[in-house]
Amino acid sequence: MVQRTNLVEMSGVGVRRGGRWLVRGVDFTISPGEIVTLIGPNGSGKSTTAKTAIGLMKADEGVVSRKADLTIGYVPQKLAIDWTLPLSVRRLMTLTGNQPRAEIDQALEAVGIAHLADAEVQHLSGGEFQRALMARAMVRRPDLLILDEPVQGVDFSGEIELYDLIKQIRDRTGCGILLISHDLHVVMAETDTVICLNGHVCCRGAPEIVAKSPEYLQLFGARAASTLAVYSHNHDHTHLPDGRVKHADGSVTDHCHPDDGHHHDHAGEHHHHADGASVTAHKHEDGHKGHHHAG
């Protein structure tokens, strides 16, 4: 079912827990060397989507297929290691599998913390620890690297360094990368596809490379501008605080799941106009029609 080139393929995936749809209608693929960034506010289903992609959560609808024997490297979001656990950076590297010492040293060298190999992980700074976790995932030679909010709690220059590092890891190993970020506007420049989630796919597209734009060069600085990119959302609706979805006048309104928990009685707010339809929007429409019939 999976094309030879795709590591993960999701189509029409929805996950339901406790009678509520956490996320619905998710379609995307990741192929080797590709970077997919999932963005969205808290509770929008980013982590659920990523977990479903790698099989930690079961999809309640739709199809998820993965390449056989997919090796995954996982960089978790928050990691609080009890200080009673004596864990050096070097020991962290072999947490889920033995690795040759030379490759561990190489990975630590690559992320720039070779000098901290024998330090206890509890003594690392946020950025150093994030690098250690990346080296750990990298030394597994994964086909697919999952990074859950890797730049959270890291300052601006640290963020750029980490994105640089992710790019290097991709270039060096050729792995596919699934990045989760809560930053709705600034993404890693190397991202091939941005997917904006909020219970469903709100919009998707490629980020705008801003490296050449003088305004952004001034705003970000030359180095940052080549690492970061701006993602312009193409939403046809807004999510209200009470969970309802408000559709903007003059936009295509195909993101309606009558039973997905995001829509209560708000039929009056829907304005069906076809003139603003983009190619992506049409794709969604097709995908969602199926749900209407199924539901």
Next chain:
Amino acid sequence: MLDDFFTRALLAGIGVAITVGPLGCFIVWRRMAYFGDTMAHSALLGVAIAFLFDINLMVGVFVVAALVSSALLLLQRRQSLSTDALLGILSHSTLALGLVMVAFMTWVRIDLMGFLFGDILAVSRTDIAFIWGGGALVLAGVAWLWRPLLASTVNAELAEAEGMHPERARVAFMLLMALLIAIAMKIVGILLITSLLIIPAATARRFSGTPEMMAVMASLIGVVAVVSGLFGSLQFDTPSGPSIVVAALALFLVSQIAPVVRRSGPQPQEGGRR
């Protein structure tokens, strides 16, 4: 040699101390002290049931402790009460149930103090065989589960994403705990088992650079505590179970005062920014 009650006590105590070290480390790392306490308390219910059905004490204790921990796992999934409250309910109700049941069984004479605080001086050859046999089983299980347990202690999602089965490891860990409690009950007693799990592991932290080393150190420190506690109890004519715990406490206090061998301290994420 085994004719001497004191030699038997030493052998039994050392066997338990070696077994308890690695499990105690996981209890400390995963902050499961109250969980260990709950399983230990349920042992008295196991004792009562063993007497009621006239089965082997260790078997009764193992079965009840395993059942209580699976009940806890199921209740946690329902997410109605916090784990803390659930543990409180299970811990004290199983202890109380055991005490009440024992009181009803007027036809058996049960030395309640022996079960609550240990009766190491009364261990038989069979007890020693059970302790060393069961202990070897527990240690083999821990060795077998070491990697998934350690990985899920660091982060369960990470372990699962990278092909391990943290949930399976967790269930197996609970069974090992139940087995440990069954064999350790006679040494320090139901109320003091947790101390033998936690104090040697906490003492070992100071002197260990890797998780594996800490597990071995915890076993060694446990052995020292058992031996010195038993000799102390002989010397000062004090109850043996509590004497072992006091010896473990003394070692812990000394380790805290002793000069720091390697840098460590309760300041995660700070203090070490190079």
